[in-house]
Amino acid sequence: MPEPSLSQQNLREMASRWLSPSKVPGRFRVHEDTTDFFRVEYDDVVVLDGATYLIRHNAKEQRFGLEDEVKFWVKRAIDLQDGELKILKLVFYEKFLSHVGDLEFECYRSPRKEARILDLVAGHPGFMQGHAVEDTGGNLIRVLDFINGRPLSKQINGLDLDHETYFYERLPGVLNRFKEAVEAIRFLHENREKHGDIRRDHILVDREDGRYRWIDFDYNYRHRENIYGYDLFGLGNILVFLVGMGDVIVRDLATRNPDALNTLSAEDLNLVFQNRVVNLRKVYPYIPVALNRMLLHFSRGTHVFYEQTSQLVSDLSEVLEAHLPPPETAEEKGETNDEPGEDLQQEHPHCGG
Amino acid sequence: MTNREKTFNKNILIAVDESENARRAVSYVGQLLGGLEGFSVLLLHVFPEPDEDFFRTQAEKEQWMEKRRQKMESVLADYRGMLIDSGFGEDQVRTRSTMRYCPSMAECILEERGETEYSTIVVGRQGLSRSEEFLFGSISSKIVNHARNCTVWVVE
Numbered sequence: 245m246p247e248p249s250l251s252q253q254n255l256r257e258m259a260s261r262w263l264s265p266s267k268v269p270g271r272f273r274v275h276e277d278t279t280d281f282f283r284v285e286y287d288d289v290v291v292l293d294g295a296t297y298l299i300r301h302n303a304k305e306q307r308f309g310l311e312d313e314v315k316f317w318v319k320r321a322i323d324l325q326d327g328e329l330k331i332l333k334l335v336f337y338e339k340f341l342s343h344v345g346d347l348e349f350e351c352y353r354s355p356r357k358e359a360r361i362l363d364l365v366a367g368h369p370g371f372m373q374g375h376a377v378e379d380t381g382g383n384l385i386r387v388l389d390f391i392n393g394r395p396l397s398k399q400i401n402g403l404d405l406d407h408e409t410y411f412y413e414r415l416p417g418v419l420n421r422f423k424e425a426v427e428a429i430r431f432l433h434e435n436r437e438k439h440g441d442i443r444r445d446h447i448l449v450d451r452e453d454g455r456y457r458w459i460d461f462d463y464n465y466r467h468r469e470n471i472y473g474y475d476l477f478g479l480g481n482i483l484v485f486l487v488g489m490g491d492v493i494v495r496d497l498a499t500r501n502p503d504a505l506n507t508l509s510a511e512d513l514n515l516v517f518q519n520r521v522v523n524l525r526k527v528y529p530y531i532p533v534a535l536n537r538m539l540l541h542f543s544r545g546t547h548v549f550y551e552q553t554s555q556l557v558s559d560l561s562e563v564l565e566a567h568l569p570p571p572e573t574a575e576e577k578g579e580t581n582d583e584p585g586e587d588l589q590q591e592h593p594h595c596g597g
Numbered sequence: 598m599t600n601r602e603k604t605f606n607k608n609i610l611i612a613v614d615e616s617e618n619a620r621r622a623v624s625y626v627g628q629l630l631g632g633l634e635g636f637s638v639l640l641l642h643v644f645p646e647p648d649e650d651f652f653r654t655q656a657e658k659e660q661w662m663e664k665r666r667q668k669m670e671s672v673l674a675d676y677r678g679m680l681i682d683s684g685f686g687e688d689q690v691r692t693r694s695t696m697r698y699c700p701s702m703a704e705c706i707l708e709e710r711g712e713t714e715y716s717t718i719v720v721g722r723q724g725l726s727r728s729e730e731f732l733f734g735s736i737s738s739k740i741v742n743h744a745r746n747c748t749v750w751v752v753e
């Protein structure tokens with residue numbers, strides 16, 4: 245391995261500004277080419293265009309009903325110049341057939357796409373921030389500001405509230421935030437970009453200001469006629485998840501609410517995922533018709549589709565203005581005041597060291 | 598207002614890809630109009646320029662496109678043969694394939710039509726489920742909704 249201009253002594257000095265003495269590695273492996281991302285490990289250093297990053301853990305992502313998936317190409321890292329926590333996304337190409345229910349379509353990852361979107365959304369509070377830089381192996385690495393926050397999925401699933409309390413006290417605030425997130429996607433679409441992988445865990449809820457921020461832009465898919473259809477479907481699924489305070493699963497209703505179960509027909513279920521209830525007003529009758537009508541766009545019984553994000557935004561605005569109680573300011577505080585990131589506590593040099 | 602009779606020409610545009618339903622559309626036109634005087638058919642394939650994101654390198658992209666182009670040439674030749682076999686004259690059937698960046702295939706096809714050159718557009722239909730239509734959209738539905746000053750045949 246080439247020993248670049250940075251000596252081991254330099255690196256130790258830089259690292260000890262941010263780590264407690266016991267955590268400063270004795271020797272650093274330095275990478276300028278990250279092609280083989282499995283070799284880039286904890287305590288290694290990656291040098292990119294003059295900047296020096298100390299690698300921490302691989303990122304993990306939750307999967308339904310499975311163990312967390314370790315993402316060996318997504319590394320947490322400390323920028324040794326200023327101590328800031330970063331995410332380095334190394335280059336991992338894949339092309340695969342994605343399945344949504346029984347439907348199949350071609351998906352692929354593109355570092356260039358993510359880099360392009362990072363440029364497009366620079367300064368936009370609805371998205372993660374960062375830039376892309378090539379390593380010496382020609383790999384386009386995305387250097388991302390670490391967002392201190394939990395995925396939206398975890399935040400909602402972690403609420404200890406009954407649905408009715410959630411509905412009156414939290415949902416207006418949640419949907420207000422979600423509306424901003426949909427507007428952020430509208431911004432992408434207006435600029436001819438897809439998000440590509442819209443899911444409830446690709447929104448991080450920023451602990452500082454409670455904002456919803458989109459992450460993970462490197463997926464793309466081959467569309468047929470409707471270029472943004474898959475993105476819109478993703479937004480719909482998040483909306484239903486938020487209104488239901490989690491997925492409402494047909495099977496669970498058998499014990500929780502058999503009366504509601506008896507009124508359900510196939511038309512009331514998700515367009516694609518046929519174990520999820522979309523017609524939530526049948527389960528929670530206080531959900532206003534106007535909001536429920538939005539949900540029904542994503543049901544099997546629908547005859548009308550959202551074709552553009554702007555339609556979703558205007559329907560959401562109307563529901564928020566005319567059909568829900570005004571958002572409580574308490575909600576904002578409540579969400580952001582919780583304990584600092586569980587991940588961060590073990591990881592961030594300022595907190596852990 | 599008096600209803601002056603509108604004139605329709607006998608030029609027919611069939612928009613095709615490699616799918617089974619496109620083949621059916623060709624076959625339909627052959628069975629319906631083969632052997633009749635005065636008709637002329639254009640077999641049109643719009644080749645959607647793939648997103649550059651889909652490829653790692655420019656070379657990979659060019660290779661992929663060349664392969665697709667050759668494939669489409671042979672499909673178009675095959676369709677042309679079908680029409681000729683069903684009674685069209687050699688000079689009645691033309692083919693065209695063109696590559697474009699197409700956020701919407703339906704709009705691309707309609708733009709290729711020209712204003713009045715073809716009174717009739719023929720497309721196949723896949724028979725999508727609702728979920729497929731939401732996620733992927735339907736080219737034939739969009740053509741039906743957006744076509745102006747022409748007649749659309751949707752063959753299923």
Ligand SMILES: Nc1ncnc2c1ncn2[C@@H]1O[C@H](COP(=O)(O)OP(=O)(O)O)[C@@H](O)[C@H]1O
Pocket residue numbers: 303304305315318331333372373388389390391392445448459460461462
């Ligand atoms: N900017 C960021 N701030 C904080 N965590 C992030 C950020 N970007 C990604 N992550 C974490 O890393 C995980 C994997 O990153 P992601 O971009 O989704 O990679 P992949 O494309 O492989 O799914 C995310 O689910 C999230 O937990």
Ligand SMILES: [Mg+2]
Pocket residue numbers: 305446460
């Ligand atoms: Mg991801």
